Amino acid sequence: MTLTREPETAEVLAALSVPETNPGFSRRRFIQASAIAGGGVAFAPMLSHLEAFAAPPLKSTDAILVLITLGGGNDSLNMVVPHNDSNYHALRPNLGFDAGQTLNINSAVGLHPSLVKLKQRYDAGDVALIQGVGYNPPDFSHFTSMAYWMQGWGGTSQSVPTGWIGRYLDDLPNAAIESLYAVTLNTNGVPLHLVGSQGRGSALPMSVGGRFGINRSNQDDARLYDDVAAIARAGRTGLGQWGDTIARTNANVLRLTGRIAPAYPANPNNNWFVRQMELVAGLVNRNLGIRVFNVSLDGFDTHTGQLAGHAGLMDSLDKGIDALFTKLNPSWADNVMSLTFSEFGRRPEENDGAGTDHGTSGAAIAVGPRVKGGLYGQMPSLANAQLVDYGNLRSHVDYRSVYATVLDKWMNADDHEILGKTYSQVGFVNSHP
């Protein structure tokens, strides 16, 4: 990244008209293009990127990951319930579920009563429940703990300003330009896990009706959109690489709007999480080249009144996951896996407000036709002597082991490079598409 050692070098690099960090249009390729196209080559880089924008379409062998952020710290003990554990019932006299209430997987474990559809998928072999996932030493801050989960970094340098999906994006072709490799819905800006040193996800809106570039039915709007794009289509701006990139990005925005708008359902679901998942299915079905989706379900910080609140969230989670796999075009369903994560689990012992406080490890749920269904990890012991850090659960599976599995077995990516370390894997992926 030494663009500006001297003006001459900068002029040469600016002539390439795409950021130097972009590996897709190296100086060598530019020179090759020049040699072939002769005198008219000056505009070639821009035009080629207009065509390439928005991530190349996926092939039938590409994997798609849908990350479900459960914000606030999900009470995993009441999601994957040790219904037969007397310690559980002693710790949760008011909040605990007994075996008659849970959707039982075996004599020890059952799912929250609201996870009806998920239980059916579990019985069909499409659901992995990974128990005891966390990190050490635990940090009970929402902020710090979520930062760990999003960074997903185990390298020797203490912290990095990038996220694990972002570093995955960095390794894809044209990482700095292709902003549709990963998208986030329902977030304010692009969350850390989707930010790499070059690649970066895009935040897509939950509705597009009145947004710039979408509705061309008004002649004056349509003309404006065309005029904005025309500045890029006319060729080089004469303002250097960033002037060109600005013009090109504006034109790309207008291409993007045309591509994503049809994916938005005409009658979106009233449940905000289901709405996100239906939109994910719509975007997958149109094959816009999106490899990673981030969706979010918030409200898990259930310090009080947990029973009803958590049940509502579990119901939304159940309906959302079902909506995703129901709405997916069958030809794409095999390429999709969803994975939940939350910054921490909650404390085993209920508090005086019929809620639970910040805790440590929790369960992650992976769903998809190529998931190897079953129970993974280890349910942390609830025996008093086994609790740590003020009555909290031990972690048995490092959260980065879950990521390593996803990266290596599902995304076909270099888990060691992306995570900064090799983590033992959890065998919940049957096969790559």
Added chain:
Amino acid sequence: MAAPDDVAHLMRRAGFGATQAEVTTLSAMTITEIVDLLVDDVVTPDDSNPPAFFNDPNVNDWEWEYLLQQWWLDRMATAPKPLQERMTLFWHGLLCSENAKVGNMVLMYDQNKLFRDTGMGNFRTLIHTMSLQPAMLHYLDNSYNYKGNANENFARELMELFTLGVNQYTQGDILAAAKAWTGYNIHDNDSTQYIYYDSRHDHSQKTFMGQTRNWNGPGIIDFLLQENLAKKTVSAKYIVNKLWTFFAYPNPSANIVDELAQVFLDNDLEMQPLLRALFVRPEFYTTTAKQGLVRSPVEWVAAILKYTGLTADNINPQWYMGDMGQTLFEPPNVAGWKNNQYWLNASAMWQRADFTGNVINQLFNWSDDPNIDTSVRDSIITILDGGGANRFVDAVDYALTAFGIFNPSANTRRQLIAAVTRQSHTGSWDQRTWSNLVVLVLLSPEFNLA
């Protein structure tokens, strides 16, 4: 006599832009004289007053954040002290705190005021004061840094991000510095107050950068930025690199960094002499510099406010800036915002395009609200409706100039003229021709370059 193009560039970077009248006036002076004006134009304590809503019991906590965002954007746009305001933004992006974690806008305002008050003073003094303000104590967890349970967060970032950069210390140095900072906490009974608890300070001998002493927190800063010339030099270069990247372009050559760092060191880390030296360097006026930075969302919005005369309350940029990628008082993490390509994400630029709709609705003020400045609108309408033979060209040239673009590229100007002409020929001779012209200017490469 300075070249008008150089003056306009200087005012875009050292401030938030200049009108053509301002450029004309300033061009009667030399660059050195203008730089002196900018650099000397500092008041300490700063002349901003705490926003009125701070004392208004009817304003909720959650409203404070966006009201303070609006307040600061307006202040940038009107910029009574342009460089002082710029430096406040610089420090906010380097010595980061996020209200999402701090959770108290009064503390965030205190930090903002510190940057404004002393951001053009002595760097070492700034680091000392910043370190003990509640915003930073909360943000980097020194509030939890106790003897026997050292929290390394602040100690690490103090070196890695605030003063030295990476690879200038060992993990042992971090641990020693963390112990030195134990006890510099938040008051047990008042989360808005800094307090030093001697009983929680680790008084043991600690080895930091090869020196074994009973280190304390401020002593670490004094060692790095005063006592140890090698580290002080590293820090001077680190800050110079950040400043050049902020004001001119990323990755300055070694000779620029070395020479400016020497100025910084010769003046014992005073900011004003450094800024003076930076803005008079010939490299600052090269094409590389003039085309070297993309306007951040904050800079882009401030420029819109400046050139339209609208206020942040008129057009509510705070609801859009998160998706543009930059929310004041909420940097993405402790490393702050990046630049250039970081802003040029399709979804982020889409948000800028969306926001122009808000600008147009207010600027064109079809309801004739007397509180809205309509001069830009009126001039465009007068030119286009005047029927002059060159009205399309004149309207485009006026609009570009009105938004501080004095030297547009031939391509942009040609496309804008074509757009206005095409619209008139297709019968759309109405408000949309006028407002579309302004949208095209706001989304042009020129207006989105810093």
